[in-house]
Amino acid sequence: MTADKLRELYLNFFKSKGHTIISGASLIPENDPTVLFTTAGMHPLVPYLMGEKHPAGTRLTDVQKCVRTGDIDSVGDASHLTFFEMLGNWSLDDYFKKEAISWSYEFLTQVLMFDPEKLNVTVFAGDGVVPADEEAVEIWKGVGIPEERIFRLPKEDNWWGPAGQTGPCGPDTEMFIDTGKEKCSENCRPGCRCGKYVEIWNDVFMQYNKKEDGSYEPLGRHNVDTGMGVERTICMMNGLQTVYETELFVPIISKIRELATVSDGDSTRSERIVADHMRTATFILGDGKGSVVPGNLGANYVLRRLIRSAVRHAKKLGMPVGFTEEIADVVIGEYKHVYPELADNRAHILSELHLEEARFEKTLASGQKEFDKVSSALRDHGQTQLSGRTAFKLYDTYGFPLEMTIELASERGLTVDVDGFNQAFEKHRSVSHGDGGTFKGGLADHSELTTALHTATHLLHRALKNVLGEHVNQKGSNITPERLRFDFSHPEKMTPEQIKQVEDIVNEQISKDLSVKMEVMSLDDAKKSGATALFTGKYDEQVKVYSIGNFSKEVCGGPHVEHLGGMGHFRILKEESSSAGVRRIKAVLEK
Ligand code: SER
Numbered sequence: 001m002t003a004d005k006l007r008e009l010y011l012n013f014f015k016s017k018g019h020t021i022i023s024g025a026s027l028i029p030e031n032d033p034t035v036l037f038t039t040a041g042m043h044p045l046v047p048y049l050m051g052e053k054h055p056a057g058t059r060l061t062d063v064q065k066c067v068r069t070g071d072i073d074s075v076g077d078a079s080h081l082t083f084f085e086m087l088g089n090w091s092l093d094d095y096f097k098k099e100a101i102s103w104s105y106e107f108l109t110q111v112l113m114f115d116p117e118k119l120n121v122t123v124f125a126g127d128g129v130v131p132a133d134e135e136a137v138e139i140w141k142g143v144g145i146p147e148e149r150i151f152r153l154p155k156e157d158n159w160w161g162p163a164g165q166t167g168p169c170g171p172d173t174e175m176f177i178d179t180g181k182e183k184c185s186e187n188c189r190p191g192c193r194c195g196k197y198v199e200i201w202n203d204v205f206m207q208y209n210k211k212e213d214g215s216y217e218p219l220g221r222h223n224v225d226t227g228m229g230v231e232r233t234i235c236m237m238n239g240l241q242t243v244y245e246t247e248l249f250v251p252i253i254s255k256i257r258e259l260a261t262v263s264d265g266d267s268t269r270s271e272r273i274v275a276d277h278m279r280t281a282t283f284i285l286g287d288g289k290g291s292v293v294p295g296n297l298g299a300n301y302v303l304r305r306l307i308r309s310a311v312r313h314a315k316k317l318g319m320p321v322g323f324t325e326e327i328a329d330v331v332i333g334e335y336k337h338v339y340p341e342l343a344d345n346r347a348h349i350l351s352e353l354h355l356e357e358a359r360f361e362k363t364l365a366s367g368q369k370e371f372d373k374v375s376s377a378l379r380d381h382g383q384t385q386l387s388g389r390t391a392f393k394l395y396d397t398y399g400f401p402l403e404m405t406i407e408l409a410s411e412r413g414l415t416v417d418v419d420g421f422n423q424a425f426e427k428h429r430s431v432s433h434g435d436g437g438t439f440k441g442g443l444a445d446h447s448e449l450t451t452a453l454h455t456a457t458h459l460l461h462r463a464l465k466n467v468l469g470e471h472v473n474q475k476g477s478n479i480t481p482e483r484l485r486f487d488f489s490h491p492e493k494m495t496p497e498q499i500k501q502v503e504d505i506v507n508e509q510i511s512k513d514l515s516v517k518m519e520v521m522s523l524d525d526a527k528k529s530g531a532t533a534l535f536t537g538k539y540d541e542q543v544k545v546y547s548i549g550n551f552s553k554e555v556c557g558g559p560h561v562e563h564l565g566g567m568g569h570f571r572i573l574k575e576e577s578s579s580a581g582v583r584r585i586k587a588v589l590e591k
Contacts, residue, residue, distance in 0.1 A: 014061035037067035041088030058094035076269040078242040083280035091224035124171030125152035261318030270313035367398025388420015462552040463505040513565035514549030
């Protein structure tokens, strides 16, 4: 089964059920500042899911290009991708659960011919707010799925949306193919990440609207929103182990192998990262709008990160400069019959890739100069080991992955103090609160936006302690130019009132335009002075302590804004479970 055939079968199946085939939308969302890219087929349809009349009627189907970068660090495994195609069908207050589930079952077992025995489904188990979806359970049983292959799971698993901050959402039912692998443990079930069960389709029953204050109200409409992943489905249909073995990736991987000159134990992961990231970059650049080009903010930054990460992995594979254009050409050739905009924008795609590759090469070249300087100095002093600090500087400032430094060093008969590097890395990470998302891979991002979000993280930490109690402690932090993500210890879900209180406290400090002060002292003194310290170092180690007025005091590497005024309005987008006893908040600063 090819992707072409799958798209055709899907659209025609739903056409036969009264749906109108519509065109997918741009990858760059229009009129929705809360997300950087289109992440699902429902996304461009939000106004119609909310009640606006769609010109094509109440039953729609399409194929949508999607980009999701939340799992970017998982790319390289068998199934995670940053770009994928989503097949979808929608009911705009037309049919509901019975038709949606029956048609999903019919398409999977009678058109795609999946063995019904391999099909496992999950449904929403209910919580204090929304009851369990027993209706979906009954419909699944009615089409022939036995109780033991129906799994009732909590909101984390079986609730979808909204796509941005507010909007339509609801309980869903997800369909998984059992690959036949052994269960990884007694508790292994659909949704487990071990790879036994692969999710291919999701039917969302959109009955709710999430409001700005975080509460849900009935949408007053019964919509259905479904999404089937093209790459995973053809992977399963062809009995393959990974999406990279599908015909969508084979030509890309072959080109990468043709250009590569190095092959070692790590090559598979690097090949996959180059293939995934270059495919995504090509689609973003080829979207037709031309508005997203590599840069330092928002979607532009995501694109830059994808390209630079591909360049680094290409280097590991020994691929030549200029490879980005060659790979993009394969992607364009392969997809242009489905997405003609790629061919129309070919010149733009290739020239932007060329420029970004050159810019990154230049940064790397300055790193090379630094490396040459340090290594000759070492030689002059009869030393043979590059210090961990130097290796870290090459990594942090010039984007040199450690492996590359080791390689360059060995060419000059030098070794690298890897333990020292790891120590410097850890220290930097704990001191700067592990906002690894931004400097991982050497793309230190100290833009105005990330700096302000970093300061907001301190305010949030303190406000959470004030509202929830001193047991709240930071468990993780990740900052992108668009948002902060903060994990903290707390045993239960925050109430909408608590969320509001925290927001108000943070905004109050911002409106006071408090100033931020930095002092250097020993860790011991910092702790004695009452500073919050996650940093576990030697007691006499010198650390930076940042104080925000009298409101917050934390040991941290910075950087921070000097005054809070002008940071914008702090808003919590999401409060959810991260792991047992740990909650996760995503928040933004709005201008
Ligand atoms: N919006 C749902 C999802 O992304 C179904 O398409 O899974």
